[in-house]
Amino acid sequence: MEYKKELERLISDLKTNYLPSVSMDLVIFGFHDGQLKVLLLRWKETDDWCLPGGRIRHEENLETAAYRSLRERTGLSELFLQQFHTFGDVIRYKNYSREETLTKLGLPDEALKEFASRDVSVGYYALVEFAGVTPTPDFFAAECRWWDINQIPLLLFDHNDMITLALKTLRRQLSYQPIGYNLLPDKFTMPDLQQLYETILGQPLDRRNFQKRMLGYGILERLDERKTGGAHKAPYLYRFSKEKYEKALADEILFVG
Incomplete structure (x- = not known):
């Protein structure tokens, strides 16, 4: 009722x-x-x-x-x-x-x-x-x-x-705007970001080329800390610069291949 x-x-x-x-x-x-x-x-x-x-x-x-x-x-x-x-x-x-x-x-x-x-x-x-x-x-x-x-x-x-x-x-x-700010936690590693892109695209990406490209966009800030609980040379943690990320969204000039 x-x-x-x-x-x-x-x-x-x-x-x-x-x-x-x-x-x-x-x-x-x-x-x-x-x-x-x-x-x-x-x-x-x-x-x-x-x-x-x-x-x-x-x-x-x-x-x-x-x-x-x-x-x-x-x-x-x-x-x-x-x-x-x-x-x-x-x-x-x-x-x-x-x-x-x-x-x-x-x-x-x-x-x-x-x-x-x-x-x-x-x-x-x-x-x-x-x-x-x-x-x-x-x-x-x-x-x-x-x-x-x-x-x-x-x-x-x-x-x-x-x-x-x-x-x-x-x-x-992914061909003209960044992805990740709304899908990853505040702090993440470069392998985390690459895994996200590979999952969305459904195909592997070259590690060196991917890292070079992402850093070249100027939307990432590398932190003075590494991921805990991993190997001796644990990867550095990164985070997105919100201001630069939003500008990249507006400009639509990014490309990941």
Whole structure:
């Protein structure tokens, strides 16, 4: 009974305060133990997963709504956020038919009228530090957790396509902008940074060329301390210069090959 009342309240709120037929979906990337991960939601009473997302309030800018939804799912407010595509196919039920999808969702008729109509979705990808995230499900989800990029299950709607395109866009970003400030801890080693790039690109990089290139961009500060708990000649720790990093993002002049 409590669930039904809350659902009725939510539907009324959506009809009154949110834009109809326009939504956003979020591909939230994190990096942990050498693996690139994506944050997914599992619908209540099902074993089916999808990307987090939401609708846009009448008084909100689109980007403001995306940041709000990210904050609700991760607990973080300062994130790298990039719009990467608008998904507007007439049929957006890819892995499962419309009928199969609606059956899986298990929503009552009044909810299906609101959620089963055609939506145009704006896709965003975000880069977050894994350790700082508190995965938080929304009203319709029973679970919110990380999945390895190589182990993503069949998702509802066209969300597998969204992840594939977001990853392609992220890889292209490496050709003109730095990556790492939002994915690595404050202090990291050069091997840590190289592992991140190799994981995103899906291919090895030459160690000397990579280090020379990264140092040449002027966005890294080498600290007077080394990584503890390793070999005798443990690697130095680095951190990003936030000011120089943000300038590099704005200038779009970097290239890693």
